[in-house]
Amino acid sequence: QKEVEQDPGPLSVPEGAIVSLNCTYSNSAFQYFMWYRQYSRKGPELLMYTYSSGNKEDGRFTAQVDKSSKYISLFIRDSQPSDSATYLCAMSALKGQAGTALIFGKGTTLSVSS
Amino acid sequence: DAGITQSPRHKVTETGTPVTLRCHQTENHRYMYWYRQDPGHGLRLIHYSYGVKDTDKGEVSDGYSVSRSKTEDFLLTLESATSSQTSVYFCAITAKGPPSYNEQFFGPGTRLTVL
Numbered sequence: 001q002k003e004v005e006q007d008p009g010p011l012s013v014p015e016g017a018i019v020s021l022n023c024t025y026s027n028s029a030f031q032y033f034m035w036y037r038q039y040s041r042k043g044p045e046l047l048m049y050t051y052s053s054g055n056k057e058d059g060r061f062t063a064q065v066d067k068s069s070k071y072i073s074l075f076i077r078d079s080q081p082s083d084s085a086t087y088l089c090a091m092s093a094l095k096g097q098a099g100t101a102l103i104f105g106k107g108t109t110l111s112v113s114s
Numbered sequence: 115d116a117g118i119t120q121s122p123r124h125k126v127t128e129t130g131t132p133v134t135l136r137c138h139q140t141e142n143h144r145y146m147y148w149y150r151q152d153p154g155h156g157l158r159l160i161h162y163s164y165g166v167k168d169t170d171k172g173e174v175s176d177g178y179s180v181s182r183s184k185t186e187d188f189l190l191t192l193e194s195a196t197s198s199q200t201s202v203y204f205c206a207i208t209a210k211g212p213p214s215y216n217e218q219f220f221g222p223g224t225r226l227t228v229l
Contacts, residue, residue: 034217043204043220044157076220088156101147101172106156 003027003090006089006105023089023105026070030091030103033065034073038086038107047087048074079086079112086110117141118221120205126227133192135224136202137205145208146188147172147218148180150201157204163188195228 006023013019021035032051036044046053046091048063050056062075076083086109090102117140127133137146147162148173159172161180169180177199179191192199205221 041223041225046219047219049217053157079218090157101159101162102157104157106154 003103004089004091004098004105007108008106010109010111012111012113013079015079015081018088019110019112020111021074021076021078021087021089021108023072023091024070025072025091025103027091027093027103028067028070029093032092033063033072034090034102035061035063036088036090036104037083038088040085041107044088072092076110079110081112081114084111118205118207118219120203120221120224122224122227123222125229127195128229129196130194133195133226133228135190135203135226137188137190137221139186139188139207141207141209142185142207143207144185146182147192147206147208148178148188149204149206149220150174150199151204151223152201160190160203195226197228200226200228 004023004025035048037047038044048061050063050065053065053067060077064073072089086107088107089105092102121136145164148160149156149157150160158174160174160178161169161172163169163182166185167180169182176182181189203224206218208218
């Protein structure tokens, strides 16, 4: 079983739809959860960062973490064509003072049509 | 872009040749990382640095070495490139100290092709 599982899609939705993107994980030591957005031929861009369980909202984006189920979600409200990108989940367990490796899902490709 | 530049942005090389990729940051961040991104594998950590001359291995470090002689530069070297090292390489930095090591910001990437 991979440490982080993410459905690659592709996911196609009409403009204005609510999008739900999800990842599951197996390592109960993960405490930090992130969502990145990556446009084609660009570097990943940090969208959301959450610690432990709960919800975090930023504009049209909401991140949810359910540690009991080892499941995280990213919701996009009122989706726009500019949201078309690959979305990567990432997570980590804090690792002393030497920084920490992020473990990434493989990414879900989202296409929002106008 | 968190003040990160990578060079070169594109490179084509032949099997067996040495290759060095450069990551340069302008904001004096302590932590720097090298990842590779491949279809079917996602992003995987190669090496990271937690200060000048302080480096450690990541998940896929075989065939790679790194050096950091100045805070602003983190070099990734493929001593003898192989076709399996064809990939997109991303440098990342952590902008904050503890406990926010995990907020990593990525550079624009280097697309490397080994023939």
